[in-house]
Amino acid sequence: MKKANVKNYKSDQEVRWCAGCGDFAVLNAVYKAMAEMNIPTEDIAVVSGIGCSSRFPYYMGTYGFHGIHGRAPAISSGVKVANPKLSVWQITGDGDALAIGGNHFIHVVRRNIDINLILFNNQIYGLTKGQYSPTSKMGAKTKSSPFGTVEQPFNPGELVIGARGKFFARVVDANIKMCTEIFKEAEKHKGLSVVEVLQNCVIFNEGIYNFINDKKERSDRQIFLKDNQAMIFGKNKDKGLMIDGFKLKVVEIGKNGITEDDILIHDAQEKDTALHNALINMRSPEFPIAMGVIRAVKENHYDDLVEKQIKEVQEKTSIKNMDDLLCSGSVWEVK
Amino acid sequence: MSKKIDTIVLEEVVIRFSGDSGDGMQLIGTQFSNTSALVGKDVSTFPDYPAEIRAPQGTVGGVSGFQLNFGSKAIKTPGDFADVLVAMNPAALKANARWVKEGGTIIVDSDTFNKKNFKKAKFKSEKPFEELNLEDRNIIKSPISFLTKETLKDMGMTTKNVLRSKNMFTLGIIYWLFNETLDVSINFFKKKFKKLPKIAKANEMALKAGFNYAETIEALPRNYKVAPAPIKKGFYRNISGNIATAWGLIAGAERADLKLFLGSYPITPASEILQELTGRKDLGVKAFQAEDEIAGICTAIGASFAGNLGVTSTSGPGLALKGEAIGLAVITELPLVIVNVQRGGPSTGLPTKTEQSDLMQALYGRNGESPAVVIAATTPSDCFYYAYEACRIAVEHMTPVILLTDGFLANGSEPWRIPKMSELPKIKPPFAKIGEKYFPYKRELDKLNRKWAIPGAKGLEHRIGGLEKMEITGTVSYVPENHEVMSKQRAEKVKRVENFIPELKIYGDEDADLLIVGWGGTYGHLLTALNEMREDGKKIALAHFNYIAPLPKNTFDVLSKFKKIVVAELNLGQFASYLRMNFPSLEYLQYNKIQGLPFTVVELKENFNKILETK
Numbered sequence: 001m002k003k004a005n006v007k008n009y010k011s012d013q014e015v016r017w018c019a020g021c022g023d024f025a026v027l028n029a030v031y032k033a034m035a036e037m038n039i040p041t042e043d044i045a046v047v048s049g050i051g052c053s054s055r056f057p058y059y060m061g062t063y064g065f066h067g068i069h070g071r072a073p074a075i076s077s078g079v080k081v082a083n084p085k086l087s088v089w090q091i092t093g094d095g096d097a098l099a100i101g102g103n104h105f106i107h108v109v110r111r112n113i114d115i116n117l118i119l120f121n122n123q124i125y126g127l128t129k130g131q132y133s134p135t136s137k138m139g140a141k142t143k144s145s146p147f148g149t150v151e152q153p154f155n156p157g158e159l160v161i162g163a164r165g166k167f168f169a170r171v172v173d174a175n176i177k178m179c180t181e182i183f184k185e186a187e188k189h190k191g192l193s194v195v196e197v198l199q200n201c202v203i204f205n206e207g208i209y210n211f212i213n214d215k216k217e218r219s220d221r222q223i224f225l226k227d228n229q230a231m232i233f234g235k236n237k238d239k240g241l242m243i244d245g246f247k248l249k250v251v252e253i254g255k256n257g258i259t260e261d262d263i264l265i266h267d268a269q270e271k272d273t274a275l276h277n278a279l280i281n282m283r284s285p286e287f288p289i290a291m292g293v294i295r296a297v298k299e300n301h302y303d304d305l306v307e308k309q310i311k312e313v314q315e316k317t318s319i320k321n322m323d324d325l326l327c328s329g330s331v332w333e334v335k
Numbered sequence: 336m337s338k339k340i341d342t343i344v345l346e347e348v349v350i351r352f353s354g355d356s357g358d359g360m361q362l363i364g365t366q367f368s369n370t371s372a373l374v375g376k377d378v379s380t381f382p383d384y385p386a387e388i389r390a391p392q393g394t395v396g397g398v399s400g401f402q403l404n405f406g407s408k409a410i411k412t413p414g415d416f417a418d419v420l421v422a423m424n425p426a427a428l429k430a431n432a433r434w435v436k437e438g439g440t441i442i443v444d445s446d447t448f449n450k451k452n453f454k455k456a457k458f459k460s461e462k463p464f465e466e467l468n469l470e471d472r473n474i475i476k477s478p479i480s481f482l483t484k485e486t487l488k489d490m491g492m493t494t495k496n497v498l499r500s501k502n503m504f505t506l507g508i509i510y511w512l513f514n515e516t517l518d519v520s521i522n523f524f525k526k527k528f529k530k531l532p533k534i535a536k537a538n539e540m541a542l543k544a545g546f547n548y549a550e551t552i553e554a555l556p557r558n559y560k561v562a563p564a565p566i567k568k569g570f571y572r573n574i575s576g577n578i579a580t581a582w583g584l585i586a587g588a589e590r591a592d593l594k595l596f597l598g599s600y601p602i603t604p605a606s607e608i609l610q611e612l613t614g615r616k617d618l619g620v621k622a623f624q625a626e627d628e629i630a631g632i633c634t635a636i637g638a639s640f641a642g643n644l645g646v647t648s649t650s651g652p653g654l655a656l657k658g659e660a661i662g663l664a665v666i667t668e669l670p671l672v673i674v675n676v677q678r679g680g681p682s683t684g685l686p687t688k689t690e691q692s693d694l695m696q697a698l699y700g701r702n703g704e705s706p707a708v709v710i711a712a713t714t715p716s717d718c719f720y721y722a723y724e725a726c727r728i729a730v731e732h733m734t735p736v737i738l739l740t741d742g743f744l745a746n747g748s749e750p751w752r753i754p755k756m757s758e759l760p761k762i763k764p765p766f767a768k769i770g771e772k773y774f775p776y777k778r779e780l781d782k783l784n785r786k787w788a789i790p791g792a793k794g795l796e797h798r799i800g801g802l803e804k805m806e807i808t809g810t811v812s813y814v815p816e817n818h819e820v821m822s823k824q825r826a827e828k829v830k831r832v833e834n835f836i837p838e839l840k841i842y843g844d845e846d847a848d849l850l851i852v853g854w855g856g857t858y859g860h861l862l863t864a865l866n867e868m869r870e871d872g873k874k875i876a877l878a879h880f881n882y883i884a885p886l887p888k889n890t891f892d893v894l895s896k897f898k899k900i901v902v903a904e905l906n907l908g909q910f911a912s913y914l915r916m917n918f919p920s921l922e923y924l925q926y927n928k929i930q931g932l933p934f935t936v937v938e939l940k941e942n943f944n945k946i947l948e949t950k
Binding site: 058320 | 811
């Protein structure tokens with residue numbers, strides 16, 4: 001099949017993010033993923049909440065709905081359940097998804113509705129100009145925490161696991177190729193797919209991901225996980241992950257008698273959450289940051305179960321329309 | 336061999352069943368109404384139950400009641416005061432004493448009238464009837480618990496299970512008293528307990544035992560007969576307001592050829608709408624029980640965007656939570672129906688009681704200039720018609736519509752002549768045409784609605800949302816003049832609904848000395864007061880509103896004809912204030928009640944007569 005043109009997925013609106021914002025790269029990766037998968041533009045609905053990233057639908061040449069703060073998971077749930085043929089994408093940020101919309105976020109994950117949820121995590125409120133968010137690191141000095149925050153941040157992936165999520169992936173905005181590839185994986189997965197994008201806010205949180213993103217060092221500071229492949233990373237592919245008791249540890253291949261065979265093989269389809277959770281929680285500088293599809297477990301999804309239930313009930317019932325319903329049960333005639 | 340008994344013919348009778356929440360009073364109330372309706376009487380019912388599921392047994396707070404009014408004439412209310420009160424324990428007697436007519440009959444389960452229960456019900460003495468000044472009533476003390484146990488002693492059931500049937504024994508007494516057939520209830524047991532034949536049998540035995548007991552005892556020297564009411568020919572069923580609402584929504588979607596999507600969160604007294612629609616998968620209804628009220632409405636908005644008819648149901652506190660999202664539906668101009676089953680407020684207020692105090696919230700409870708259509712149902716069965724109307728207006732005018740019902744309508748029931756779907760006009764969604772260039776905010780000339788483009792349709796891709804949009808093109812716009820244009824267009828669109836709704840009509844005398852104005856669920860009481868006052872020779876009229884925003888076009892013409900206007904409502908005067916704002920040149924008197932209870936016809940008449948006497 002011929003690939004669709006990326007241009008088809010763009011709207012005629014000028015993209016209005018700050019120069020240097022990580023959102024541009026993500027937008028381009030979404031265009032590319034959709035084009036490469038050749039999804040008809042009319043079959044795509046992009047839904048968002050409020051925040052910088054939530055302007056996203058306006059830049060799409062697809063159907064789009066810009067909702068209200070935090071409620072996009074509910075809106076996109078309604079879109080998908082009402083019209084399950086659509087490819088539904090939900091765009092959200094760390095404040096939108098995890099603060100005001102925290103409740104909707106965990107429930108859309110729990111219900112496992114077939115939506116691709118792209119979570120832009122820049123650890124800051126951008127649109128309201130620089131207040132700390134639920135993912136800001138403890139001690140972060142921001143406009144609303146001049147002396148540093150005194151609260152623990154969420155780790156989005158951990159929340160996904162806690163809400164019994166079936167798909168979680170992590171990417172970084174600077175890597176368009178990785179973003180494109182992972183967005184395609186999210187679209188292919190049936191059920192709710194959360195993709196956390198580590199995204200740079202050039203104005204209010206410039207450089208928070210510089211350490212893991214440093215061009216020279218990033219292959220040592222990130223590990224791109226692939227299903228069924230060994231968890232090996234590093235410039236020279238000489239580092240790997242192993243289990244040490246209940247914890248992960250970084251080892252060097254070729255030292256202390258460790259060979260490639262000792263390195264863990266990534267199994268994204270494993271139902272048990274323990275190792276996925278450990279991978280999600282790896283922190284710099286002790287560990288590389290886990291990228292790619294960390295968890296992708298096949299499971300029945302809500303929208304499909306609803307359709308099946310309707311079909312089952314309709315096959316059995318004698319009530320085929322409203323007139324039938326009105327005349328069902330206890331009815332009498334007055335002559 | 337039965338004794339010779341005087342049978343007295345009555346025009347209408349009010350019965351009130353009361354007992355502990357677990358005594359099954361709602362069930363026997365419903366059974367008696369079904370039987371009455373099936374044999375052709377007109378019936379109106381009103382359940383009155385506590386917010387606690389099972390408050391401590393025997394306490395006044397845990398008393399559950401069910402009142403019904405049936406008669407051989409048109410019955411418009413469940414009645415003010417009861418001809419017969421059934422009280423299953425002293426607490427029930429205490430809670431309901433004020434509702435028994437002078438000269439009325441009180442039937443109590445004498446086995447529960449003991450020291451322990453007097454104490455629980457906080458009686459000061461052991462003479463409850465004296466203490467409540469009920470001595471002039473016809474009091475029948477029946478050992479209902481004992482006789483039920485005797486009746487079922489050979490059934491091999493536990494005492495607890497046996498006593499569950501005492502409500503049926505009681506129902507048997509009432510059936511005898513009003514000369515009603517037992518067949519309807521016996522058939523009900525057979526159906527309901529198909530898999531538990533023993534329970535069905537026990538209930539039937541208790542019912543018959545109660546009937547026979549009543550026939551035998553001297554305490555009931557006569558029974559009564561209520562003739563069938565003159566009712567229009569046709570097929571009938573009993574229907575409650577909440578079920579009628581749920582069905583009206585399905586009917587609206589069916590007549591619009593749209594799929595119905597409900598997003599909702601359980602809340603008293605609206606949950607039944609959610610429950611009914613979750614059970615209607617046979618008709619393809621998708622009902623989504625959301626994580627909260629906000630998600631309820633937001634899923635419905637998403638569904639409407641995706642081409643379904645989105646609906647959400649709630650009660651007052653839920654409407655407050657939905658405010659921001661209603662604004663989203665206002666600015667995105669999507670069809671959306673919001674059902675608000677009003678209850679006593681503010682805050683949690685009186686969850687199981689009725690009130691009309693969400694009117695201002697429905698009209699104005701949102702940020703910004705946020706016009707929405709507001710309509711109200713007036714009887715349990717016409718909830719069906721107004722739910723359909725809400726769908727019609729929402730779809731054809733591309734706007735959120737708030738439908739106000741209340742706890743009284745929601746839980747009340749009445750016989751209803753079943754309509755044919757073909758009697759309801761088709762609803763025509765203003766779909767955008769495939770193949771034409773689509774402008775999301777280009778309006779149609781008559782209604783000012785925008786057109787609806789459904790995702791999946793090629794070439795109609797577009798983006799809408801909560802930010803202000805440029806007229807016609809629908810791109811995001813901060814142009815000051817455009818905001819004013821769009822604000823005015825949204826307001827004008829809602830106003831123009833007035834061209835598509837019926838005019839206000841008047842019941843009673845065109846040249847009345849007093850015009851009663853009401854809206855929503857008080858219709859039955861106001862109409863009954865009106866009819867009774869006219870029978871007394873008073874010149875009086877009633878204007879009852881279903882359409883509130885916009886008001887019917889002829890509202891001012893109608894109101895301005897009358898010398899005196901009294902606005903009667905179950906709040907502190909919200910509709911009166913709204914009329915003052917719209918038509919400031921008129922003077923409005925008010926009659927308000929805010930007790931979580933419906934009006935009584937008696938108090939209405941008393942008040943209206945006073946107004947008539949005042950010069």
